[in-house]
Amino acid sequence: MxxxxxxxxxxxxxxxxxxxxxxxxxxxxxxxxxxxxxxxxxxxxxxxxxxxxxxxxxxxxxxxxxxxxxxxxxxxxxxxxxxxxxxxxxxxxxxxxxxxxxxxxxxxxxxxxxxxxxxxxxxxxxxxxxxxxxxxxxxxxxxxxxxxxxxxxxxxxxxxxxxxxxxxxxxxxxxxxxxxxxxxxxxxxxxxxxxxxxxxxxxxxxxxxxxxxxRGRERLDPLPPDMVQSELRPLVHALNDHMERVQNQMAVQRRFVSNAAHQLRTPLALISTQASVAARESDPERRDEALQALRASTRQVTRLASQLLTLSRAEPGSRRPRSDRVDLTATARQVLESQAEEALRRNIDLGLEAEAPVLVEGDGTMLREMLVNLVDNALRYSSANGRVTVRVAQQDKSAVLTVEDNGPGIPEDERAPVFERFYRIIGTEPEGSGLGLAIVREVADGAGGSVALSDGSDRGLLVTVRLPIA
Ligand SMILES: Nc1ncnc2c1ncn2[C@@H]1O[C@H](COP(=O)(O)OP(=O)(O)OP(=O)(O)O)[C@@H](O)[C@H]1O
Ligand SMILES: [Mg+2]
Structure with a gap:
């Protein structure tokens, strides 16, 4: 006491x-x-x-x-x-x-x-x-x-x-x-x-x-550096730089929210119309058709919502940083198993080439999402009877994960913009929200790695993700 x-x-x-x-x-x-x-x-x-x-x-x-x-x-x-x-x-x-x-x-x-x-x-x-x-x-x-x-x-x-x-x-x-x-x-x-x-x-x-x-929350215009003595001006410059970065970040966020709202509005309006049509239809066969279309639109919205959620989780600072020791080979095997049905449906030869476990440090859930998106793209954009190969290897101090398909590939001038949010190559037929590759890049960056696109060996696209090994 x-x-x-x-x-x-x-x-x-x-x-x-x-x-x-x-x-x-x-x-x-x-x-x-x-x-x-x-x-x-x-x-x-x-x-x-x-x-x-x-x-x-x-x-x-x-x-x-x-x-x-x-x-x-x-x-x-x-x-x-x-x-x-x-x-x-x-x-x-x-x-x-x-x-x-x-x-x-x-x-x-x-x-x-x-x-x-x-x-x-x-x-x-x-x-x-x-x-x-x-x-x-x-x-x-x-x-x-x-x-x-x-x-x-x-x-x-x-x-x-x-x-x-x-x-x-x-x-x-x-x-x-x-x-x-x-x-x-x-x-x-x-x-x-x-x-x-x-x-x-x-x-x-x-x-x-x-x-x-x-200053209010929204006032981010620069402060006049001459309001303090010359020795303190670097501090004001640093403050102004920071506010500019925050302003840019806020603009990106605003654009993203407005894009997301826009992307959601179209299928939701479609769902509403399809529901009205189905409700009005007395012919069971045509009502069935309307309900099928309704289900497809709902799937699209659900996919968009889940991609938005994944992207927001992949953004830096949104989740407590996790540093699990993740075996990329095991993760790839799980993802391929989960996509096997779709590959079978489209008669695509989906294969994994990996020998030993390759360990990387990062958020296991997000690394899995990255792989899901890459394999999903490869399957979705390859033609039926195509071939998709996932390889996991270790080169020096890096884990190298590649996903290769023999689909149409991505032209060189489109390889940078495809990583932007909501960007889709004009004329792409299969449905999608344009968020998959943005998620891939966020996850790769977050794990301290990089992602690059190149030509596949048999036409198609080769995506290479490099991550530091654990
Ligand atoms: N393996 C691929 N082969 C050919 N084109 C591809 C491939 N992967 C991506 N693309 C092109 O890049 C675009 C962006 O891909 P991304 O995964 O970001 O979005 P998405 O597949 O359209 O939508 P989602 O968010 O549902 O994945 C696609 O619309 C497609 O045109
Ligand atoms: Mg995709």
Whole structure:
């Protein structure tokens, strides 16, 4: 139970994060904000160090000035004694209102204390500011070596001045704050300008989205490519190409539906007339004739309807793609068995030449329909007493299925259009709807193969279907 409670909010959060990650605007904004936060952090660090260095420099200068004033006040009297009368100005220069305490020490080169605190630590080198501790306080120290006229052996004195950090730190804070606020304002203005620029840059993409969204189902005219920046124009071109393909596809579908309706209307009207004639006829023999004709017309419509259904199933995307391992030899044998009666009726020699099983990958039902249509054509368009041979073989990586007859064949200039839907060669007598070869091509294409027409060995037609073997 506890685990579930933990997992659920996590799932929700990761889903929300994933959704945010999908938004280009949010992604870009996140990057800009991250960059700004990074810039502000670097800015904080740099401005702190620069303020620290400046405040230390100013303190060092003041310490040096103070040491110099103290050094100037050191005198050697007539009897050679070194004495110093420290002027108040030397110490007052640290009176900045932060309660700093100042310490000093004046010693001769041989170590004699002239004035100040004897235990004040000395910096390592003269003229260089240094941090140190004096008694309980952290201090900034500065030492100055100064020659004193009249001192034994033309000697020098060392003046060390130390001051607590209050004033220095206050100055550092002020400098840092003012530097930081200026840079922060600069970064924020830059960030704001970038965000506005981003919004403006993304505006055409959003306009494109709205333009596509607002279109009705039927509006497929191209979008103007100049509505977006040049980098995005290939996307608009691709979108326009896609819409053109959809438009063409829709036109093909419309033509197909109208052709199908037209093809259905004629035999249905005939059926209606034949039914009326049969109903009116009192002579049993003539009524029988009318009923025979009615049955033939009904068969024609049924055949057309079943061919339409097969074609719609053969179209890409209409069925879930199936990849059965189909034995073409076995399928051919079944189809030939189912057509044997018709072949016998017309005294056609229907034969199969196949040795071993030839396996292909595809939709078994559709491959069977393809074969049915090829054998049906061969039987239907060959003259009585003709010969139809189906061969199945394997050549390299292809399965080769041929259906050969010795009928009238198809003239070369008709070999391309016969694959179109509802196309029939003018003058073809046997009934048909003109969909058989269109089905054959759809099935062959769908299985990754091809179909070709050529002359048979003894006049007639040779149909060759090549399919990749499984
Ligand atoms: N084996 C063949 N020999 C001669 N002509 C053929 C042969 N096969 C097809 N044809 C010609 O090609 C045309 C198109 O054939 P297709 O199979 O597409 O349609 P159909 O046979 O007329 O109708 P159905 O949809 O009922 O099969 C036929 O009308 C016929 O003129
Ligand atoms: Mg046919």
């Amino acid at each position: 506890r685990n579930e409670a933990c997992v659920k909010p996590m799932g929700w959060i990761s889903r929300a994060a994933a959704r945010l990650g999908e938004s280009l605007r949010i992604q870009l904004l996140a990057w800009i904000i991250l960059t700004l936060i990074g810039a502000i952090c670097v800015n904080l660090y740099i401005s702190f160090h620069s303020a620290d260095a400046t405040a230390a420099l100013v303190t060092d200068h003041t310490l040096l000035a103070s040491a110099r004033v103290i050094a100037e006040a050191v005198r050697v009297d007539a009897s050679g004694n070194v004495e110093a009368e420290i002027p108040p100005a030397a110490l007052e220069m640290f009176d900045t209102g932060y309660g700093d305490r100042v310490f000093y020490q004046v010693i001769t080169a041989w170590g004699g204390l002239v004035a100040g605190f004897p235990d004040l630590p000395q910096p390592k080198a003269p003229d260089l500011g240094e941090d140190g501790d004096f008694r309980q306080d952290a201090v900034r120290l500065m030492m100055l070596d100064h020659p004193v006229v009249g001192l034994e052996n033309a000697g020098t004195i060392s003046v060390t001045v130390a001051v607590t950090h209050n004033g220095q730190y206050a100055m550092r804070r002020r400098l840092w704050l003012s530097d930081f606020t200026k840079q922060l304002a600069l970064v924020l203005v830059a960030g704001l300008v970038t965000i506005v620029g981003l919004q403006r840059g993304l505006a055409p993409v959003l306009r494109l989205r709205d333009a596509v969204r607002e």
